[in-house]
Amino acid sequence: MHRVSKYTTKQSEIILNFFKENPLNHFTADDICFALREKGISRATVYRRLEQFVENGEIRKYILGKGKSACYQICNDCEDNCYHFVCAECNTVLHVKCEMLNGIKNHFDRDHQFVLDNAKTVFYGICKECRKEK
Amino acid sequence: MHRVSKYTTKQSEIILNFFKENPLNHFTADDICFALREKGISRATVYRRLEQFVENGEIRKYILGKGKSACYQICNDCEDNCYHFVCAECNTVLHVKCEMLNGIKNHFDRDHQFVLDNAKTVFYGICKECRKEK
DNA sequence: ATAATTGCAAACACTTTGCACCTGT
DNA sequence: ACAGGTGCAAAGTGTTTGCAATTAT
Numbered sequence: 484m485h486r487v488s489k490y491t492t493k494q495s496e497i498i499l500n501f502f503k504e505n506p507l508n509h510f511t512a513d514d515i516c517f518a519l520r521e522k523g524i525s526r527a528t529v530y531r532r533l534e535q536f537v538e539n540g541e542i543r544k545y546i547l548g549k550g551k552s553a554c555y556q557i558c559n560d561c562e563d564n565c566y567h568f569v570c571a572e573c574n575t576v577l578h579v580k581c582e583m584l585n586g587i588k589n590h591f592d593r594d595h596q597f598v599l600d601n602a603k604t605v606f607y608g609i610c611k612e613c614r615k616e617k
Numbered sequence: 618m619h620r621v622s623k624y625t626t627k628q629s630e631i632i633l634n635f636f637k638e639n640p641l642n643h644f645t646a647d648d649i650c651f652a653l654r655e656k657g658i659s660r661a662t663v664y665r666r667l668e669q670f671v672e673n674g675e676i677r678k679y680i681l682g683k684g685k686s687a688c689y690q691i692c693n694d695c696e697d698n699c700y701h702f703v704c705a706e707c708n709t710v711l712h713v714k715c716e717m718l719n720g721i722k723n724h725f726d727r728d729h730q731f732v733l734d735n736a737k738t739v740f741y742g743i744c745k746e747c748r749k750e751k
Numbered sequence: 752a753t754a755a756t757t758g759c760a761a762a763c764a765c766t767t768t769g770c771a772c773c774t775g776t
Numbered sequence: 777a778c779a780g781g782t783g784c785a786a787a788g789t790g791t792t793t794g795c796a797a798t799t800a801t
Contacts, residue, residue, distance in 0.1 A: 552790060
């Protein structure tokens with residue numbers, strides 16, 4: 484894994500810590516700016532660091548369907564065998580490790596000659612909770 | 618299916634026909650504007666009609682990872698059992714009907730209580746051709 | 752010392768919108 | 777006749793960038 488960031492700074496630590504403190508939630512760049520608004524971190528730095536964290540594999544970027552802004556969430560333990568579901572209703576991101584899904588990766592590879600990138604692939608649908616509400 | 622558009626116009630026909638004439642390709646709003654630049658259709662109309670076509674289910678919208686602009690492609694025969702792969706390298710969209718993939722839909726449903734929406738879900742990875750080139 | 756990072760403001764790319772005029776039904 | 781659609785230009789959103797000053801190594 485090639486590290487993009489060479490220096491750790493006060494700002495980069497604050498941003499990354501914010502993600503670490505909220506491992507179950509995902510945030511837009513704007514959410515981060517708002518949450519850290521008292522810390523005096525510029526919007527440009529937020530965007531630049533988010534990009535680096537993504538490239539470093541420390542956080543993950545989602546393009547959620549409805550709104551247009553990208554969402555970011557920490558990804559401590561999301562290795563190759565972690566898949567991501569996004570509920571189109573409540574926008575919750577579920578991280579799932581599943582043998583069956585590893586199976587489809589192999590299936591893509593073998594039968595469609597397509598190397599699935601599950602860091603980039605996000606499954607959209609309706610989660611358990613939201614389904615109940617209907 | 619609830620039709621959003623009530624009137625057919627010269628412009629809407631030109632746009633939809635363009636998609637029909639190019640069923641294998643996907644286009645950004647900008648591509649459409651460029652391709653139809655001689656027809657005198659405003660950018661606003663292109664965007665408004667694309668949105669309608671998507672809601673009508675006539676064309677499909679993709680958010681491709683890298684670039685930020687949405688892509689649109691006609692979807693004559695993309696029913697529930699059609700899945701979409703996007704090559705992160707060449708951005709080709711592959712439409713695939715596959716029993717195995719129908720299986721994963723059931724798997725999501727049964728084992729993860731998650732209703733997969735395969736109109737919204739796009740699989741990202743590297744296609745056969747692009748893999749060869751490396 | 753010096754390469755990376757930051758903040759600012761300006762630029763950008765893509766998309767949406769208000770409004771007056773036009774068109775399909 | 778009139779609801780719906782169009783074009784224009786302006787405004788919005790989300791993100792990126794050039795540059796001079798600052799900071800981590």
